[in-house]
Amino acid sequence: MSTLTRKLFRTIVNTRGQFLALIVIVALGVMIYVSMNIVYSNLAQAQQQFYEENRFADYTFLVVKAPESVVSRIEAVPGVIKATGRLQKDVTIFKDNEERAVGRLTGYPLPVKDELNNIHLLSGRSFDDIASEEIGIIADPQYAEANAIKPGKKIEILADSRKVDITVIGTAISPEFVYPMKDSSSLFPEPELFGILMMPQKQVQQILGMPGQINQVLLDLAPDADEALIKSQVGAILKPYGNIADYPRKNQSSHVVLQAQLDGIKLISTSLPLIFFLIAAGIQFVILSRLIRSQRMSIGVMKALGYNNRQIIWNYTSYALLVSLLGALAGNALGLGMASAMTVLFAQYFNLPPAAMGINLQVVVISFLISSLVAGASGLLASRSVLQINPAEAMRPQPPAIGRRTPVEDWAWLWNRLSSSWKMSLRSMFRNRTRFSVTILGVMSAVVLLMFTFLMSDATNHFFDQSFEQVNHYDYIVRFSEPIKESELLYWNGWDEVQRTEKMMEIPVKAIFSNQTVDDVIVGLEPSSQLKKVSDKYGEIHRIPEEGILINSVTADKMGLAVGDVVTVETVMGMGAVRTAQLKVMDRFEPMTGAISYVSLETANRLLGERQLVTAAMLKLDAPVMPSLEKRLKEMSRVGSVVSFSQERAVYEKLMGTVWVSIGVMLMFAVILGIAIIYNTSVMTLNERQREMASLRVLGYSKGEVAGLIRKETWLQAVIGIVLGLPSGKAVATAYLASATTEMYSLPAVIYPRSYLMVAIVAFIFVWLGQNLSIRKAGKLDMVEVLKNRE
Amino acid sequence: MPDNVLMRLKNVSKTYIMGEIKVEALKETSLEILAEEVLVILGPSGSGKSTLLNLVGGIDSSTTGEILYDEKVLTDGNDRVLTSFRRLDVGFIFQFYNLIPDLTCEENVALAAELVPEPLEVQDVLHDVGLHDRRDHFPSQLSGGEQQRVAIARAVVKRPRILLCDEPTGSLDYETGKMVLRLLVDIRNKYHSTVIIVTHNSAIGDMADRVVRMRSGEIVEIIENENPLPPERIEW
Structure with a gap:
């Protein structure tokens, strides 16, 4: 060496x-x-x-009902490499605990491997391994896990108004169900309440009483295919069968x-x-x-x-x-x-x-x-x-370091009030501008990280608060497997525990405006509803209009729809005739999640050409959770699902678990970074100013007073870094949230005032820790040794 | 025992451990320091004179023995006692001035003044050392003699009872050195403090009330000077 x-x-x-x-x-x-x-x-x-x-489809078409034979016609369209026709329908699952869940019964033409959106078996057997007379389904792993379903277990579903027992033979995943959500009004997967049930196509058709019928066409397109052209050609072929929706991957x-x-x-x-x-x-x-x-x-x-x-x-x-x-x-x-x-x-x-x-x-x-x-x-x-x-x-x-006047000295009223030690700290900082700036930038970055972390957590909490607590005031929401007459709900009002019942109608639609079509869900509520409010992402409550529509900005912006315009909506209930209506846009709001627009219950009924129908009901009870009433509701026919508000909240909070972990990790990173920066700065200041500190000790300054000098200098830099870091952190996090906004989620950059304080406190803690790690050195200062040496 | 004893050193010694060797910088030494005297400690380098000064000034602690100040023990290892002693009773002046580069003359002096309950007026002291006009200058803008005068002002402003000077003229030219010595005697006369000067320059001994000669970590002789010379009359 x-x-x-x-x-x-x-x-x-x-x-x-x-x-x-x-x-x-x-x-x-x-x-x-x-x-x-x-x-x-x-x-x-x-x-x-x-x-x-697993041949994830490039394009998907949904129709009301079409014969299987249409698939070969679509495959003949130039640019289409492969088309798969499927039958898919949501059915009610009767769970062991008398609760109900929604199963998305999906048919797979055999052999599965040749078709689009095919499945990847995780456990159990595939369709090819079971006898043709046996009815076997494969479930998605999250539903299976959430409901403790193992291969071999029988589950009961309601299909075509009949209860059918089927055996679970395995679990599998598919590219289209990587993140399975029930519909665009869902905020996140609810594996206890919603699962994918995969079954050979023939059996699905048989169970649903739709032999030879499909309601979905999946397309695999050639790499250079003209998507718009194919969309219009295939759309034209499917038009007679009730085109519900179509979307690219x-x-x-x-x-x-x-x-x-x-x-x-x-x-x-x-x-x-x-x-x-x-x-x-x-x-x-x-x-x-x-x-x-x-x-x-x-x-x-x-x-x-x-x-x-x-x-x-x-x-x-x-x-x-x-x-x-x-x-x-x-x-x-x-x-x-x-x-x-x-x-x-x-x-x-x-x-x-x-x-x-x-x-x-x-x-x-x-x-x-x-x-x-x-x-x-x-x-x-x-x-x-x-x-x-x-x-x-x-x-x-x-020679001695060159002391200089600092700009602070121009403010005589301030400067003259400062003690000599403050003057020393200020001059030394102005003399070591580079180090000063690096430290400030370092502290700033740590604070930006902290702010980012806190803002994410606040935005998430705000999201929860706005999408649940502020707008939902019901204890239970009951969805029916098919629309029912609202008069049937009157009977519930007779129950002692029920304080209030409100009606609701959910209708999937296609919104059409200036040659553009967008999928949307229209929810009909009573304008005077007390159990459900409509809030935008900023927390502002929007009134539900008696006439016309309160449209969400995601749908509106896609079509260039403004307040005052008239939008055409086409119902796509997947049953009955497709109905079209014109609605005037009365108001628009920026949703935090999903694409849901609101109309009055009356308008919703008019859309369906019906009167006094509802698809769901909200209940306010004497207590937030009432198992006996829940049981009674679940036993009723045509009740699709009964979900308590607290249950929804629990699902959400469980989901947030992963968010908290990442927030914790980020917080740790920020604190470590902050400690390292402050430690380095203090050590440098200490080393460089040993001689000064020794002189001060000789003058009679105590160890604490001398250490205080170094502290003052680091604190000054830290405080500047913190003050600059707070707004910068907010700006960075806001920019991040804006870039992370998707059609499904749009978190507003909300930060609670408390969080500024929390960030400042955490920052003060890391500054304090970093200083104390280094300042121990100040106590060991040997006055004789330091003052003896010139270098 | 004379009743004007300010400090008493009883069998004080100092041994430094440098790696694996022990250096006996000061062998067992006893000395009495009198109030208001000018005491010059003379000796070649390595004679232990600076060690003695550092022990007297409370910036170093002895290995054995006892130091009494006003009949109070300083050597019981309590840092707070030593700090308070340095703060209220001692003024230090070094060969290399050790001023704070980030403070002006005036501020360097004020830094010390802030430590004691009844300091002298900073402006008065600056007048005394002849630097009132340059009070806004930083150390880097001053000559060596001027820096040493600031250091003296800084030591004096606290009204210390003891002024300790380690080779105060060591870095200065002849004329400036004599001026600094004159200043020290004037200060003793005006403020009645004890002045202890450590130097290897034996000529300075002529201005002392007493001279302590040291060699190899020991006091070899103490000379009482009946007629100390004024600093301007000593020659080297």
């Missing part, structure tokens, strides 16, 4: 605390970079492979959610590590600059001995390179571990096949390259000053 290298190692040992703090920052950056990128590539690859292997509800999640991971995987790398670079630059200044004499001696600039610069740059190397090693070790844990978690959260746990070597290599590049650049930049060191000059003692 050369003497120069040995000197480098000594320097590292002497600055081990700072060296370690730097490694931690780099390691965190690398860890996030590596884990997020690998999770992304694993999931993206799993997604692509899953879509390919990019609008398929499950795909939208998965893709949005992947895009989010991608965004974080690049932006978050960048912050850590830049901060590490800034601190390294400052540390090395200081090191070179303090070792000025040694550098002078080395030069006098004949070492050239290149050797010396390389020596100092190596410090930074070692930090990056060790940081990248630690970061990769942690990142790879985290990646596999996260991949498993995501794969479970989504119904994806067990994702390939690939170690993306490219990501690993890039992480080393980026961290070395950043370190090399900051090292070289800092050690440029070596060039200016003149050996003869450097070996003489250094």
Whole structure:
């Protein structure tokens, strides 16, 4: 080992605390970079492979009812490689505990593998392995798990007004059910209440009493196919059969959610590590600059001995390179571990096949390259000053640092009130502008991360508050398996526990305006409804118009629909004749989630050409949960589902569990980053001002008073960083939320005032911790030793 | 025992452990320091004179022995006692001034003044050292002599009973050095403080009331000077 290298190692040992703090920052950056990128590539690859292997349809058409023979006509359309006709219908499942769930009964033409949107078996047997007379279904794994269903178990469903017993033979997933949601008014999957039931097509047709009939056509298109043209051609073929809806893959509800999640991971995987790398670079630059200044004499001696600039610069740059190397090693070790844990978690959260746990070597290599590049650049930049060191000059003692007036002194009223120690701190900060700025930026970044974290949690809470607590005032919502006369509800009002009953009508429609068609769900409510309100994402309540429609902005914007326009709606109940009506847009609102528009109950009935029909009812009871009444309701015929408000809330809160975990992890990152930054700054200040501190101790300042001086300086920088970080954090998080907005979710950037305080408190804690880690050194100060040495 | 004893050192020694070797910087030494005297400690480098000064000033602690100030023990290892002693009773002046670079002359002096309940007026002290006109200058804008005068003002402003000077003229030219010594004697006369000067320059001994000669960590002789010379008359 050369003497120069040995000197480098000594320097590292002497600055081990700072060296370690730097490694931690780099390691965190690398860890996030590596884990997020690998999770992304694993999931993206799993997604692509899953879509390919199971032939996820490029385009989907929904019709009321069509003969199977129509499929071959569609396959003849140029550009269509393959078409699959399916029968799919929601049926009621009678669960063991007398509750009901909705099953999406989906037919699969055999052999399954040849068709589009086919399935990937996870457990049990496939359709090909069962006798033709046996009725067997395959369930989605989340429904099976939530309801403790194992292969071999019988479940009872209501289909075509008949109860049918079927045997579960296995569990399977499919590209279209990666994130299974009941409809566009659902906020998230509810696996206890909604499941996918997969069955051979023939059996579905038989159970539903629709032999030879289908209601869905899935298309596989040629890569260069003209989608718009095919859409109109296929639409024309299907027109006689009651065209309900059609959508390309990019609008398929499950795909939208998965893709949005992947895009989010991608965004974080690049932006978050960048912050850590830049901060590490800034601190390294400052540390090395200081090191070179303090070792000025040694550098002078080395030069006098004949070492050239290149050797010396390389020596100092190596410090930074070692930090990056060790940081990248630690970061990769942690990142790879985290990646596999996260991949498993995501794969479970989504119904994806067990994702390939690939170690993306490219990501690993890039992480080393980026961290070395950043370190090399900051090292070289800092050690440029070596060039200016003149050996003869450097070996003489250094003149006192140059004190200067600061801009603060222009405010005499303030300056004259400051104690000498405050004046010292202020002047020293203005003298060390680079370090000062790096620290402020560092604290700012940590605060931005904190704000981001808190804003996500607030936005999520707000989302919950707005979509549940503020708008829903019912205890139970009862959905019927088919529309019923509202007079039938009168009977419920006679029940003692029922305080209030309100009617509701849910109608899936196609909204048509200026040659554009958009799927929407119209909900009919009494304008005076007390159990359900309509709120926009900002929490503003919108009135339900007596006439006309209160349209959501997602649907309106797609068609360029404005208040005052008249929109045509076509009902797509999947039964009865398709009916068309004109509705005047009375008002619009920006929903937080889903595409639901509102009309009065009367208008809804008019749409269906009916009078006094309802599809659901909301109940306000004496107590939020009443099992006996719930049981009574469930036993009634034509009741599709009975869901209590508290049950909905519980499902939501369970789902939020994963959100809290990621918020916790982010919080930890921010705190570690903050501690590392403050530790480094304080140590640098301490080292540089040992002589001053010793002088003060001799003057009679106590240990606490001297430490207070360093604290003052760090606090000043920290407070500026915190003050700047709060609004910046809000801006960054707002931008992130705006970019993460999809058709299904649009979280407003809400931050509760309490959170500003919380962020500030957490920031104060990390500043305090970072200071106390470093300031222990101040107590060990040896006055005699420090004052004796000139360098 | 004379009743004007300010400090009493009883069998005080100091041993430094430097790696694996022990350096006996000060062998067992006893000394009495009198109120309002000018005491010059003379000796070559390594004689233990600075160690003695540091022990007297409470910036270092002795290995053995006892130091009494106003008959109170300073050497019981309590940092708070030492800090308060330095704060209220001692003024230190170093060879390399050790001013705070980020504070102006006036502020350097004020920094010390803020520590005691009844300091002297900062402006008056700056007048005394002849730097009132340059009070807004930073240390980097001052010559060595001027910096040392600021250091003296900083030490004096606290009205210390003891002024400890470690090679105060060591970095100064002849004329400036004599001026600084004159200032120290004037301050003793005006504020009645004890002035202890550590130096290897034996000529300075001529201005002392008493001279302590040291060699190899021991006091070899104490000379009482009946007629101390005014600083401007000493030559080196």
